[in-house]
Amino acid sequence: xxxxxxxxxxxxxxxxxxxxxxxxxxxxxxxxxxxxxxxxxxxxxxxxxxxxxxxxxxxxxxxxxxxxxxxxxxxxxxxxxxxxxxxxxxxxxxxxxxxxxxxxxxxxxxxxxxxxxxxxxxxxxxxxxxxxxxxxxxxxxxxxxxxxxxxxxxxxxxxxxxxxxxxxxxxxxxxxxxxxxxxxxxxxxxxxxxxxxxxxxxxxxxxxxxxxxxxxxxxxxxxxxxxxxxxxxxxxxxxxxxxxxxxxxxxxxxxxxxxxxxxxxxxxxxxxxxxxxxxxxxxxxxxxxxxxxxxxxxxxxxxxxxxxxxxxxxxxxxxxxxxxxxxxxxxxxxxxxxxxxxxxxxxxxxxxxxxxxxxxxxxxxxxxxxxxxxxxxxxxxxxxxxxxxxxxxxxxxxxxxxxxxxxxxxxxxxxxxxxxxxxxxxxxxxxxxxxxxxxxxxxxxxxxxxxxxxxxxxxxxxxxxxxxxxxxxxxxxxxxxxxxxxxxxxxxxxxxxxxxxxxxxxxxxxxxxxxxxxxxxxxxxxxxxxxxxxxxxxxxxxxxxxxxxxxxxxxxxxxxxxxxxxxxxxxxxxx
Numbered sequence: 001x002x003x004x005x006x007x008x009x010x011x012x013x014x015x016x017x018x019x020x021x022x023x024x025x026x027x028x029x030x031x032x033x034x035x036x037x038x039x040x041x042x043x044x045x046x047x048x049x050x051x052x053x054x055x056x057x058x059x060x061x062x063x064x065x066x067x068x069x070x071x072x073x074x075x076x077x078x079x080x081x082x083x084x085x086x087x088x089x090x091x092x093x094x095x096x097x098x099x100x101x102x103x104x105x106x107x108x109x110x111x112x113x114x115x116x117x118x119x120x121x122x123x124x125x126x127x128x129x130x131x132x133x134x135x136x137x138x139x140x141x142x143x144x145x146x147x148x149x150x151x152x153x154x155x156x157x158x159x160x161x162x163x164x165x166x167x168x169x170x171x172x173x174x175x176x177x178x179x180x181x182x183x184x185x186x187x188x189x190x191x192x193x194x195x196x197x198x199x200x201x202x203x204x205x206x207x208x209x210x211x212x213x214x215x216x217x218x219x220x221x222x223x224x225x226x227x228x229x230x231x232x233x234x235x236x237x238x239x240x241x242x243x244x245x246x247x248x249x250x251x252x253x254x255x256x257x258x259x260x261x262x263x264x265x266x267x268x269x270x271x272x273x274x275x276x277x278x279x280x281x282x283x284x285x286x287x288x289x290x291x292x293x294x295x296x297x298x299x300x301x302x303x304x305x306x307x308x309x310x311x312x313x314x315x316x317x318x319x320x321x322x323x324x325x326x327x328x329x330x331x332x333x334x335x336x337x338x339x340x341x342x343x344x345x346x347x348x349x350x351x352x353x354x355x356x357x358x359x360x361x362x363x364x365x366x367x368x369x370x371x372x373x374x375x376x377x378x379x380x381x382x383x384x385x386x387x388x389x390x391x392x393x394x395x396x397x398x399x400x401x402x403x404x405x406x407x408x409x410x411x412x413x414x415x416x417x418x419x420x421x422x423x424x425x426x427x428x429x430x431x432x433x434x435x436x437x438x439x440x441x442x443x444x445x446x447x448x449x450x451x452x453x454x455x456x457x458x459x460x461x462x463x464x465x466x467x468x469x470x471x472x473x474x475x476x477x478x479x480x481x482x483x484x485x486x487x488x489x490x491x492x493x494x495x496x497x498x499x500x501x502x503x504x505x506x507x508x509x510x511x512x513x514x515x516x517x518x519x520x521x522x523x524x525x526x527x528x529x530x531x532x533x534x535x536x537x538x539x540x541x542x543x544x545x546x547x548x549x550x551x552x553x554x555x556x557x558x559x560x561x562x563x564x565x566x567x568x569x570x571x572x573x574x575x
Contacts, residue, residue: 019076019077020075020076020335021077021078021079022075022078022080022287022335022336023334023335023336026333026334030334030336031336033330033331033332033333034332034334034336034337035336035337036330036331037330037331037332037333037337037340038336038337038339038341038343038344039340039341039344040212040214040326040327040330041084041323041327041330041332041337041338041340041341042340042341043214043217044214044216044217044322044323044326045067045084045086045323045341046064046217046344046345046348047216047219047220047364047367048087048089048216048323048367048371049064049067049086049087049345050064050240050356050359051063051089051216051364051365051368051371052087052088052089052092052368053087054364055092055093055096055159055160055368056087056095056096056114057099057100057110058111058314058315059244060240060356061243061244061245061246061349061353062087062111062313062314062315063086063087063314064345064348064349065309065312065313065314066086066087066314066315066316067086067087067317067341067345068086068345069306069308069309069311069312069314069317070084070085070087070302070305070306070308070309071085071086071305071335071338071339071341072305072339072342073085073301073302073307073308074298074301074302074305074335074338075301075335075336075338075339076304077300077301078297078298078300078301078302078335079282079287079294079297079298080282080285080286080287080294080301080324081287081332081333081334081335082285082327082328082337083278083281083285083298083301083319083324083327083338084320084323084324084327084338085301085305085318085320086305086317086318086320086323087314087317088277088317088318088319088320089152089371089372089375090149090152090273090277090318090375091270091274091277091316092315093155093156094152094266094269094270094273094407094411095114095117095266095315095408097155097408098117098266098269098407099113099114099117099266102259102262102263109255109259112253112254112255113253113259113263114314114315114316115253115309115310115313115314115315116253116255116259116260116263116310117263117267117310117315117316118306118307118310118314118315118316118317119252119253119306119307119311120260120264120310121270121271121274121303121316122303122305122306122307122309122316123303123307124267124268124271124303125271125275125278125302125303126303126304126307127303128271128275128296128299128303129296129297129299129300129301129303130296130300132296133296133299134275134295134296136275137275137278137280137295139272139276139415139418139419140276140414140415141422142380142384143384143388143391143392143394143395143398143421144395144398144414144415144417144418144421145418146377146381146384146395147394147395147396147397147398147402147414148273148398148399148402149375149376149377150376150377150381150395150398150399151398151399151401151403151407151410151414152372152375152402152407153372153375154372154402155174155407156368156369156371157369157372158177158178158181159368160365160368160372161365162181163192163196163238163361163362163364163365164192164196164197164362164365164366164369165181165184165185165187165188165189165192165193166187166188166191166192166193166236166362167187167189168184174403175403175404189236189237191232191235191236191237192237192238192360192361192362195226195227195232195237195362195363195366196362196363196365196366196369197366198219198222199216199219199220199222199362199363199365199366199367200219200367200369200370202215202218202219202222203215203219203366203367204370206218211326211329212326212329216367216370219363219366219367220359220364220367223359223360223362223363223366224355224358224360227239227358227360228358232360237360237362238360238362239357239358239359239360239361240357240358240359240361240364241357242354242357243353243354243356243357244353245349245350245353248312248314249312249313250312251311251313252311265408265412266408269412269415272415273318273411274302274306274316275299277318277319278295278298278299278302278319279295279298280321281319281320281321282295282319284321284324285321285324285325285328302317302319305317322374381395391421394418394421397413397417398410401413401414402414423470426465426466426470427470427471427474428471429463429465429471429474429475429499430463430478431461431462431475431478431479431482432445432446432461432462432463432464433445433446433459433461433482434446434461434462434496434557435453435454435460436452436453436454436460436558437450437451437452438451438452441556441558442558443460443496443557455568456488456569457488457489457490457491457492457568457569458491458492458493458494458561458565458569459492459493459494460496460557460561461478461479461482461493461495461496462496462498463475463495463496463497463499463500464498464499465500466499466500466502466504467500467503467507467535468502468503468504468507469504469505469506471507472506472507472510472511473510475510476510476513476514479493479514480514483518483523490523491523491567491568492523492524492525492526492567493518493524493526494526494527494528494554494557494561494564495525495526495527496528496557497527497529497531497535498529498531500530500532500535501532501534501535502532502535503535503539503544504538505542508538511544512542512544512547515547515548516547524567524568525548525552526552526553526554526563527539527548527553528554528555528556528557529554529555529556529557539553551563552564
């Protein structure tokens with residue numbers, strides 16, 4: 001049995017290996033597949049990690065460092081066989097926007113702040129895994145997540161347009177940057193535009209043919225060759241320049257307490273986003289069809305990845321759904337594929353760093369344009385618009401908040417909207433009157449489209465939500481309204497409690513008050529089909545069972561009617 005987070009129960013988790021869990025029951029015949037998957041992953045990850053580092057205002061090697069940290073840590077401590085962990089374009093705009101408020105990217109403190117943020121995010125995600133808090137990943141609803149990704153996509157697009165157009169990058173809020181770019185469109189450098197759009201076209205075509213084709217790597221190679229052969233640097237095409245091959249050193253970022261306190265809220269936001277994306281990746285690409293995904297264990301792997309990334313001076317890491325899909329589709333069978341890709345990156349840094357310096361910035365912009373377009377879930381937006389206009393508004397408001405406000409504030413608003421939507425949905429629960437299906441013992445919510453029958457003097461009603469402080473007062477009002485609306489005085493109220501999976505303190509006090517009031521008015525009160533173990537425990541803990549009286553809890557509505565109905569019918573007839 002699994003818990004609500006999708007993680008195995010402690011008994012299953014206890015049987016897993018403490019490290020290198022994905023190698024459990026490994027066979028040497030898988031090695032060739034893992035090496036091929038690792039080669040393909042490296043071809044996809046190398047340009048993506050450089051582009052993501054550039055998106056955050058970092059030198060390309062820091063993207064590689066993040067990938068190495070994420071790959072090694074997840075292979076050691078994660079559970080999923082396919083998951084790829086490293087620099088991620090979803091979270092990078094968020095923390096880059098937050099860090100920009102504290103230091104400019106050219107300031108040495110910027111790197112220290114990013115490393116400290118990685119440590120804080122990593123510790124939060126690690127703790128969530130250790131304490132089995134995988135349910136946190138469910139706090140963001142699909143509409144809010146969809147709006148969040150749409151807003152992030154706009155940020156990526158606008159941040160990369162200056163490099164592709166060959167114009168100076170404007171500053172200020174996003175709307176102001178859009179207006180500035182529009183005013184300078186006439187200054188576009190056609191060479192950088194062709195490079196950026198060309199790389200985007202190569203990647204899109206490769207993806208359409210086969211996702212395993214390293215279109216980004218091919219595009220960067222073609223762009224670099226074109227710049228060298230045609231001497232385009234003299235025509236305004238900027239390139240990466242020297243890429244450091246220095247070995248990262250383990251160190252704790254040296255920052256004052258005041259600086260660290262400025263990262264607290266940002267680290268919480270990033271940690272929630274990382275947990276949501278990690279859980280989604282783990283559930284979308286399970287290691288086995290027979291075993292449930294271990295979300296909590298994967299939190300540990302990704303969390304340690306961010307901690308290690310911070311210790312070597314890089315930035316927070318995240319699970320990557322596209323790279324994870326590549327590993328699975330190319331036949332990868334374990335985290336050896338990620339380690340093989342990491343080994344290729346190390347070789348590249350050691351012997352081929354000089355080759356990277358000729359890559360045009362516009363080409364990396366083309367890679368990020370593709371990433372931005374890919375993360376927008378157009379089909380999902382259309383489906384939500386058609387099926388639930390209210391939730392479509394959540395998409396629009398979340399995306400607008402991320403676009404118009406500082407990005408970390410926009411994400412915070414998105415998280416708040418998701419929680420408020422969940423609370424609002426819970427508060428909408430109302431009491432539903434049940435009727436017996438004619439000729440059967442089945443009691444079903446009454447409907448104008450279905451025939452039903454009622455028993456004189458008896459009300460059967462259900463409440464299809466956890467009973468809590470959010471809806472307990474509405475529950476009380478609905479019960480009293482149901483009792484008063486009967487043409488014939490009710491003498492028995494049966495609460496069909498299938499949907500009541502939890503009862504909190506406030507709700508328990510209101511339920512006790514209702515039972516007392518019913519008893520005072522001569523109305524018997526019974527509960528049927530309270531199946532939730534937690535709700536049963538609450539009934540005993542709060543003294544509701546004792547107040548209800550003996551033999552007033554039943555396994556079915558019909559059982560309650562047979563036991564108490566005759567007395568209720570007689571009492572109603574006498575009145």
